[in-house]
Amino acid sequence: MNERYRLPPIDRKAAAVPSLFSEEQFDAHYSKHHRTYIDKTNKSVEEGEFSHSSMLEYLASTTSGATFNQVAQAWNHTFFWFSLGLMRFPKTASDAPPAPIKAKAAELREEWIEAAASHFGSGWVWLVTNDEGKLRVVTTPNGETPLPSGERPLLVMDVWEHAYYLDYQSEKKAYAEKCWEHLNWEWAEALNRDPQLLAHVETTMCQDAACRTSPSQPRREHEQGNR
Template identity: 35%
Template sequence: MTINRRHFLFLLATGTGTLALQACASAEQSPSGSQTSPEPKPDTTGAIQLPPLPYAYDALEPHIDAKTMQFHHDKHHAAYVKNLNAALEKYPKLKGKTVEDLLRQLDRVPEDIRKTVRNNGGGHVNHSMFWQIMKPQGGGEPTGAIASAIKENFGSFADFKKQFNAAGAAQFGSGWVWLVRNKAGKLEVTTTANQDTPLSQGLYPILGNDVWEHAYYLNYQNRRADYLEAWWNVLNWDEINQRFAAASKSA
């Protein structure tokens, strides 16, 4: 079959237009819940990196919805990392310290960036822990050494859970509720405001739940108590046991 020049150009233009339309359609599609968070770019500047989620956005549903996870990680946590890196640019020597060390010794952080490090460094450390202590098909009764420690310090898991949820519900405004190892080596439930971390108080955070509204409002609205109760269904007790072991070694 012979195709004249005019017919060939028409077919070429039609094919190109179809490919362009398909590309536009793909670009306009909103991210699906099953997508994972973007992999961080290789660090060539010594800057603090946003860790990727260790599971898909929708992996914790129905307890924590995909859209909340996406905004929480990709927007909120990313903003803490960006702001912290910007503050540390003024004092390159501080880049040799871990964020945890900066938070443990806030009085040694230059005063002009101390508040920024406290808020954004705390946000980074708190959330880096938060993603790790959750997993798909998690929850259930605690196992291992943390189970024995909870029983010893609180009487039973049920009593601990009740105390933890009550503290989280009572936290006024934004903040966190924590299980920490205190300076006496005992476990206790405590809360912090905003993005403050127990590290700044000489405490070791073993597990913590984010009670900022952005952590639950899309799914639970003002029902913080429902969110606190549902959260136990996604806990990663293996990771929590590792944090408990690290807390004991750091004493």
């Protein structure tokens, strides 16, 4: 079967993997949970339930439903791997100076950790920005994303139990603290400088033309390291 999406190729040797997770925890998350979301998204494509050519476009206008849950979780997890520095991304064509996201976000560290620790049930903690460049920490339940709000995600952390429970049990705060140490600020800064880069999250999963014809295709072929 010609499937539209694949599990995105990650760099297992990136520091975040062995620093944050046991092999058992990471494999359960990446190879089982994320793969299942990808498989179910492909099933939705095959059955005509997901016919959008762009996940981003779809997620910006949808917040619920069985198809949404699978597509959103497929996309959110890939965005999470970018956020932990496990993925490569293209150099931006922008000449704008790097935005000091890391320095600005430092004051949001406690909020990030508290948001994770106090989030009830499954969900995600995001660092988002708006058109004025204001950074905020927001949480979303289940598979929801901040995209419909108009704020742009720069980083995300998975706070579903399946993300940490084997290694951290109920110590969600400890997990959040360690994740913060491994956030990929180069990715956040590149994304902040060039919002079109957001389309690259889907590109890394895409295997056919239907999702490779976005106007937001990376503009340079040369790829840079992620750290």
